[in-house]
Amino acid sequence: MQSLVHRNLHLIQLLKLAKYSKHFPNNLVLTNSPLPTGSTPLGCYKKLIEYYKNGEISFEFVKTFNMDEYVGLPRDHPESYHSFMWNNFFKHVDIRAENAHILDGNAADLQAECSSFEDKIKEAGGIELFVGGIGPDGHIAFNEPGSSLVSRTRVKTLAKDTIMANARFFDGDLSKVPTMALTVGVGTVMDAKEVMVLITGSHKAFALYKAIEEGVNHMWTVSAFQQHPQTIFVCDEDATLELRVKTVKYFQGTAKPHCILRLPSHTIYYQKDLD
Amino acid sequence: MPSNKSVSDAPISQFINCRILRGHTLQREDLWVRDGKILDPEKLFFDEQGFADRLVDCGGSIVAPGFIDVQINGGYGVDFSQPTEDVAAGVSLVAKKVLEHGVTSFCPTLVTSPPAVYHQVLPQVQVHDGGPDGAGVLGFHLEGPFISPEKKGAHPERYLRTFGSGGMEDLTEVYGGLDGVAMVTLAPELPHSQSVVRMLCQKGIAVSLGHSVANLSQAEDAVQHGASFITHLFNAMLPFHHRDPGIVGLLTSDRIPAGRTVFYGMIADGIHTNPAALRIAHRAHPAGLVLVTDAIAAMGLPPGRHPLGQQVIEIQGLHAYVSGTKTLSGSIATMDMCVRHFKQASGCSVEEALEAASLHPAQLLGISQKKGNLDYGADADLVLLDDALRVRTTYISGEEVWRKDA
Numbered sequence: 001m002q003s004l005v006h007r008n009l010h011l012i013q014l015l016k017l018a019k020y021s022k023h024f025p026n027n028l029v030l031t032n033s034p035l036p037t038g039s040t041p042l043g044c045y046k047k048l049i050e051y052y053k054n055g056e057i058s059f060e061f062v063k064t065f066n067m068d069e070y071v072g073l074p075r076d077h078p079e080s081y082h083s084f085m086w087n088n089f090f091k092h093v094d095i096r097a098e099n100a101h102i103l104d105g106n107a108a109d110l111q112a113e114c115s116s117f118e119d120k121i122k123e124a125g126g127i128e129l130f131v132g133g134i135g136p137d138g139h140i141a142f143n144e145p146g147s148s149l150v151s152r153t154r155v156k157t158l159a160k161d162t163i164m165a166n167a168r169f170f171d172g173d174l175s176k177v178p179t180m181a182l183t184v185g186v187g188t189v190m191d192a193k194e195v196m197v198l199i200t201g202s203h204k205a206f207a208l209y210k211a212i213e214e215g216v217n218h219m220w221t222v223s224a225f226q227q228h229p230q231t232i233f234v235c236d237e238d239a240t241l242e243l244r245v246k247t248v249k250y251f252q253g254t255a256k257p258h259c260i261l262r263l264p265s266h267t268i269y270y271q272k273d274l275d
Numbered sequence: 276m277p278s279n280k281s282v283s284d285a286p287i288s289q290f291i292n293c294r295i296l297r298g299h300t301l302q303r304e305d306l307w308v309r310d311g312k313i314l315d316p317e318k319l320f321f322d323e324q325g326f327a328d329r330l331v332d333c334g335g336s337i338v339a340p341g342f343i344d345v346q347i348n349g350g351y352g353v354d355f356s357q358p359t360e361d362v363a364a365g366v367s368l369v370a371k372k373v374l375e376h377g378v379t380s381f382c383p384t385l386v387t388s389p390p391a392v393y394h395q396v397l398p399q400v401q402v403h404d405g406g407p408d409g410a411g412v413l414g415f416h417l418e419g420p421f422i423s424p425e426k427k428g429a430h431p432e433r434y435l436r437t438f439g440s441g442g443m444e445d446l447t448e449v450y451g452g453l454d455g456v457a458m459v460t461l462a463p464e465l466p467h468s469q470s471v472v473r474m475l476c477q478k479g480i481a482v483s484l485g486h487s488v489a490n491l492s493q494a495e496d497a498v499q500h501g502a503s504f505i506t507h508l509f510n511a512m513l514p515f516h517h518r519d520p521g522i523v524g525l526l527t528s529d530r531i532p533a534g535r536t537v538f539y540g541m542i543a544d545g546i547h548t549n550p551a552a553l554r555i556a557h558r559a560h561p562a563g564l565v566l567v568t569d570a571i572a573a574m575g576l577p578p579g580r581h582p583l584g585q586q587v588i589e590i591q592g593l594h595a596y597v598s599g600t601k602t603l604s605g606s607i608a609t610m611d612m613c614v615r616h617f618k619q620a621s622g623c624s625v626e627e628a629l630e631a632a633s634l635h636p637a638q639l640l641g642i643s644q645k646k647g648n649l650d651y652g653a654d655a656d657l658v659l660l661d662d663a664l665r666v667r668t669t670y671i672s673g674e675e676v677w678r679k680d681a
Binding site for chain 2: 082091
């Protein structure tokens with residue numbers, strides 16, 4: 001799939017720089033990357049692990065910030081985002097533990113935990129690349145419909161839709177699904193230098209329509225990125241089913257020249273993937 | 276970079292490029308070890324922000340918990356039932372040699388002997404952990420003398436005993452002290468056996484039924500009182516009969532107390548049990564199957580005549596007979612041979628074959644929280660095997676103690 005290639009190209013670009021940075025210790029390129037969990041990014045992580053195992057990239061100097069975590073779920077619960085990140089990503093690559101930041105949903109003072117997370121992002125020099133998926137209700141991270149578009153990292157109660165969507169990870173038992181989460185805010189993400197939103201599947205199609213063909217609206221929080229200077233939405237064909245034919249044709253038409261323009265010369269290697 | 280030392284200063288080893296036996300399946304996971312125990316790497320990462328000090332490349336091997344042999348009478352010329360001046364030296368020699376077979380813990384077994392032998396031998400060997408010098412000793416397995424004359428097998432009849440009143444005196448008179456004893460095999464049809472079974476179980480000593488002509492009902496009573504093992508199923512007991520299955524019937528009995536499992540030892544050397552019988556037992560009750568070698572002093576030695584207990588044994592190929600008869604006196608197969616033969620004869624999975632030699636004996640002895648599995652916190656006693664289940668390397672407490680072609 002063309003869009004699959006593009007999303008990996010982008011991350012590879014930044015991570016290759018991170019690998020080369022070993023030779024230039026005074027000029028570390030920190031790729032700060034809020035990481036998503038859930039079903040969409042699994043394929044992405046698998047690819048990254050593959051490239052790491054082939055020796056093409058390294059995570060040794062990469063700092064990551066996960067965008068959310070459930071409140072009150074034990075850290076070693078198989079459905080916690082700590083477990084998800086460890087099993088699906090961290091344990092397979094060479095990232096350093098002190099560089100991998102995940103919100104602590106069991107902190108004694110949740111609000112302080114959120115503020116300290118914002119501080120850690122600032123200390124790291126800000127987010128360079130944000131990667132995330134969306135919910136069927138158009139939420140980014142756990143910024144549910146009605147979230148402020150200038151919100152920061154905070155505690156959120158989860159919408160019924162989200163709880164139902166998550167039930168499949170808890171044996172289909174609604175009573176087992178956490179009802180609150182810590183999440184980065186829409187404002188936090190808007191501060192990132194670059195945003196990449198991954199949207200696949202027809203069940204996300206309506207949210208994508210609301211996100212890019214309608215106005216900026218706090219009921220579809222991902223629409224906030226219409227006002228971000230550098231955002232990429234990566235989609236598969238099914239996700240575009242609710243868009244106007246004209247919109248889809250426009251973006252398909254600009255894809256190839258866009259990639260050629262954006263790629264710096266040392267990654268010309270990837271040209272063949274565009275065909 | 277090692278951990279931030281918030282929990283421990285000890286170095287951390289990470290076994291990579293391997294398949295580990297965990298959760299009853301072989302998983303492509305790394306195994307982490309610190310301080311001789313299996314470590315949880317996720318806790319290490321998030322709590323201590325640490326990672327491994329050294330990597331151990333397993334070359335694609337299977338990593339299984341070290342094997343546990345609960346019935347081994349000796350080997351390499353050593354006979355545990357011979358009262359020598361330095362029993363401990365004999366046990367140590369065997370303990371060192373069995374590392375080659377993947378055995379990391381064992382129960383030295385004494386066959387029926389006169390009280391003088393027990394009084395001399397038992398105090399000389401204590402329960403102790405394994406290490407570079409050899410496998411760990413879990414305690415003695417006392418097979419006899421309270422067994423049936425009709426099913427004595429290779430045991431000397433003149434030393435068989437019955438219970439006087441079923442009290443502690445019967446045991447102390449014969450065995451001396453019971454410290455360092457992990458298991459006792461007895462025949463439950465002997466009068467007063469029930470109180471003996473209860474007493475032994477209360478002391479944390481496993482009771483096994485064997486060398487017996489008990490019917491199913493007598494066997495079930497013994498289990499009610501705490502018996503949990505059957506010594507070499509099929510051998511030295513009444514054969515299965517459809518109107519009275521005898522001890523064999525325990526495998527499918529409905530009178531086993533809830534939450535308890537009856538385990539049964541099988542000598543899977545290709546000689547003591549016909550493969551079809553092995554399969555019947557395995558299919559009837561797979562969770563209870565425990566592989567044992569029942570190895571005798573002649574194991575590891577060339578063909579010929581050798582002493583065992585108070586008798587003489589003759590080796591012919593892979594068979595070991597009571598000299599001058601066709602009565603089997605024990606096996607000379609090694610534990611890894613038994614694991615391979617069991618898998619091939621029963622058609623079971625690799626995981627089941629490995630668990631029969633590790634997890635099940637640990638469960639039988641009630642030590643499965645630290646032995647017999649690779650769960651976090653368990654002792655890092657490991658055996659690395661190739662796909663044909665041949666032993667490549669053996670580890671005790673995370674340290675290499677034997678390597679093939681070292």
